[in-house]
Amino acid sequence: MSTLFIKNMVCSRCILVIQGELDKLGIDVKNIKLGEVTLARELTTEEREKLEETLVPLGFQVIDDRKSRIIEKIKNVIIDLVHHQDNGLRSNLSDVLSDKLNHDYNYLSNLFSEVEGTTIEKYFIAQKVEKVKELLVYDELSLSEIALRLNYSSVAYLSNQFKKVTGLTPSHFKQIREDKRKPLDKV
Template identity: 60%
Template sequence: MKLHIKNMVCRRCIMAVEAELQQSGFHAQHIELGEVTLTEELDAAQLQTLNNRLKHLGFELIDDRKSRLVERMKNLIIDLVHHSENSLSINLSAHLASKLNYEYNYLSNLFSDTEGTTIEKYYISQKIEKVKELLIYDELTLSQIADRMGYSSVAYLSSQFKKETGLTPSHFKNIKDNKRRNIEEL
């Protein structure tokens, strides 16, 4: 039996869902972002109980086709931005259309109707979150981050970062550095 689960965005989410399934007495054959394949079939009462337990962890079972498709789009974007070392070599629309076997216009309209934002804005917000993470780690220069995240220049990254956060990357980094120092001083 295949289950689709909303809000699974990282490897820790996979571990949390796996632990909850085991605690509930169910056996996962395969788990990936947004999707679980169980070895057994669940009846309606078991599905409801599992859904209630998952909601306490911030997840939710998805039962309609369109919501599953939107969740798959979000998971593909999250995987691309947060879990891939390589920047996208084709454009995002072609990537999603090829992975999901739908016309991009359909995917774009469905995403916008369901999420209240565009795929592109969601993609940009995920990229900016990854940039924040890389800035906090302080292991790469801004130029290296721009290259890694597929930006054509540091100026373009900085412009998009400021538009999304209201801060320049260096100001964001300084704020985080100051907060870190304050915590260490406690």
């Protein structure tokens, strides 16, 4: 068995795309999850080159070095927590990352900052704000429900963080989005 680490896999659709491309190339996959593909066997040099040629135009990249793999795992854990688990984070992010990646949080934090030029916390906040935007656009939950779902201590805290990142209040963001939408009969 062999494991490939793939950069920019962020959702279940990415998994389907990667699975489809591997199937087209005749590569037997044992397991696939965000950022990681377990293969039945080692790829030949030719197969690996062909795979990389196929994935790069789709926005993916096979990661070889250890540091990049750790960074990608950090991102995938955060993306999974924010976008794929309702009310998912019940403990400190630092504890979750340390447990899932089997590394001291200080090491992970320093590595992430060194390579990405931002902190894990800022990346986490950016992901949460993107999720808030998504939920505001869907218009199915109140701001209180969104705050609860994303584990904000209060609506005020969510609003302040949202404004700090986007420059807009959540209600102003929602209003702008609605103003840009045209009724279906006007499209």
